[in-house]
Amino acid sequence: xxxxxxxxxxxxxxxxxxxxxxxxxxxxxxxxxxxxxxxxxxxxxxxxxxxxxxxxxxxxxxxxxxxxxxxxxxxxxxxxxxxxxxxxxxxxxxxxxxxxxxxxxxxxxxxxxxxxxxxxxxxxxxxxxxxxxxxxxxxxxxxxxxxxxxxxxxxxxxxxxxxxxxxxxxxxxxxxxxxxxxxxxxxxxxxxxxxxxxxxxxxxxxxxxxxxxxxxxxxxxxxxxxxxxxxxxxxxxxxxxxxxxxxxxxxxxxxxxxxxxxxxxxxxxxxxxxxxxxxxxxxxxxxxxxxxxxxxxxxxxxxxxxxxxxxxxxxxxxxxxxxxxxxxxxxxxxxxxxxxxxxxxxxxxxxxxxxxxxxxxxxxxxxxxxxxxxxxxxxxxxxxxxxxxxxxxxxxxxxxxxxxxxxxxxxxxxxxxxxxxxxxxxxxxxxxxxxxxxxxxxxxxx
Ligand code: MTE
Numbered sequence: 261x262x263x264x265x266x267x268x269x270x271x272x273x274x275x276x277x278x279x280x281x282x283x284x285x286x287x288x289x290x291x292x293x294x295x296x297x298x299x300x301x302x303x304x305x306x307x308x309x310x311x312x313x314x315x316x317x318x319x320x321x322x323x324x325x326x327x328x329x330x331x332x333x334x335x336x337x338x339x340x341x342x343x344x345x346x347x348x349x350x351x352x353x354x355x356x357x358x359x360x361x362x363x364x365x366x367x368x369x370x371x372x373x374x375x376x377x378x379x380x381x382x383x384x385x386x387x388x389x390x391x392x393x394x395x396x397x398x399x400x401x402x403x404x405x406x407x408x409x410x411x412x413x414x415x416x417x418x419x420x421x422x423x424x425x426x427x428x429x430x431x432x433x434x435x436x437x438x439x440x441x442x443x444x445x446x447x448x449x450x451x452x453x454x455x456x457x458x459x460x461x462x463x464x465x466x467x468x469x470x471x472x473x474x475x476x477x478x479x480x481x482x483x484x485x486x487x488x489x490x491x492x493x494x495x496x497x498x499x500x501x502x503x504x505x506x507x508x509x510x511x512x513x514x515x516x517x518x519x520x521x522x523x524x525x526x527x528x529x530x531x532x533x534x535x536x537x538x539x540x541x542x543x544x545x546x547x548x549x550x551x552x553x554x555x556x557x558x559x560x561x562x563x564x565x566x567x568x569x570x571x572x573x574x575x576x577x578x579x580x581x582x583x584x585x586x587x588x589x590x591x592x593x594x595x596x597x598x599x600x601x602x603x604x605x606x607x608x609x610x611x612x613x614x615x616x617x618x619x620x621x622x623x624x625x626x627x628x629x630x631x632x633x634x635x636x637x638x639x640x641x642x643x644x645x646x647x648x649x650x651x652x653x654x655x656x657x658x659x660x661x662x663x664x665x666x667x668x669x670x671x672x673x674x675x676x677x678x679x680x681x682x683x684x685x686x687x688x689x690x691x692x693x694x695x696x697x698x699x700x701x702x703x704x705x706x
Pocket of ligand 1: 387388390391392393434435436437489490491492494496523524525536537538539540541542
């Protein structure tokens with residue numbers, strides 16, 4: 261285990277690469293100091309900063325002494341028409357594509373800016389995206405969902421049919437199996453947006469899969485698996501065990517109170533709580549019941565882990581317990597010594613998060629963080645803990661424990677079992693190093 265004093269020894273840490281930032285963006289954000297303090301905190305990959313706490317006195321502050329125009333004249337009329345947008349001062353908070361990843365035609369990823377979201381819900385416009393063959397805005401009046409295979413009555417539903425059925429609304433996280441994948445290869449991705457941003461959390465509304473399978477009269481003896489198939493050109497097909505399908509999977513048409521966004525599968529997607537994101541098939545058009553796993557291309561070539569003995573770990577569907585400090589995090593800068601609220605997210609594909617511990621000295625000492633309500637199964641949980649920065653070097657880490665008693669591992673514990681050739685399913689403890697300058701960087705502490 262590394263201590264803070266060990267951190268500069270060769271091999272125990274590595275810094276994020278230089279020259280990552282878009283200079284035009286930094287210039288724009290740093291134009292005014294007040295703007296810098298607020299906006300830079302929300303920047304995705306930039307020299308973000310965290311302001312010190314309130315000043316004890318404010319004599320001479322023109323922002324108090326001079327009455328601003330918005331306090332003495334008529335504001336704009338209602339913004340009732342159209343779709344509401346965030347403040348122009350929040351425009352740096354965006355989904356972004358990683359400059360470190362090659363974009364292959366329409367097969368792409370955009371990452372959620374976790375450093376700038378609050379609570380546990382991801383706004384729809386900031387939900388991460390992962391498309392194997394691009395996205396489509398499909399006409400709901402032409403979309404159909406077929407249920408076939410080992411069923412008594414094969415069925416075809418229109419969207420209108422589905423929306424007449426009993427519905428449920430549930431909050432769940434979705435995490436791509438490749439989230440935090442770059443860390444396996446010891447690639448220092450600089451910000452939490454790129455280390456952990458293939459993670460989002462919404463309230464989904466739709467019909468339980470068990471309702472549809474019952475309607476179709478699935479074969480209870482031989483129907484051991486379902487196959488979910490998407491309507492895009494990627495031939496995305498994923499096997500889900502019948503046990504999980506009947507437990508809490510749903511066919512969802514809405515997220516966060518409105519219909520799904522096109523890029524997230526409009527008009528219909530699979531919601532497979534706790535299971536890796538690839539099984540959340542978008543633009544869902546068919547569910548087949550079968551007696552064995554299908555072994556489709558995305559189950560035998562992708563989303564599998566190459567183990568040290570050369571074998572493949574397949575059908576690793578559950579996303580194990582994991583957490584990350586989202587602020588302060590890589591790319592941000594602490595401007596002053598003193599108090600900071602350290603905040604982050606924890607989750608488990610096996611149920612609720614039970615506890616989150618936070619260390620400020622690279623894992624030598626741990627304190628229990630406060631978990632904020634609601635704490636729900638297979639959902640993000642927000643944690644907070646107060647910290648007084650003394651201006652010296654520090655390494656911040658969080659470690660989550662779920663209801664099963666599983667403890668989030670350190671990267672070397674994970675590597676001891678899984679080796680270094682994986683891309684997927686990295687749930688190791690994340691470390692952020694704070695330098696005396698206040699700059700926060702991604703480091704690996706073994
Ligand atoms: N479904 C279809 N039809 N096509 C896809 O490319 N991508 C999968 C999954 N479902 C995909 C899909 C992957 S790899 C992930 S991680 C999630 O969708 C991402 O969902 P999101 O784009 O809504 O975040």
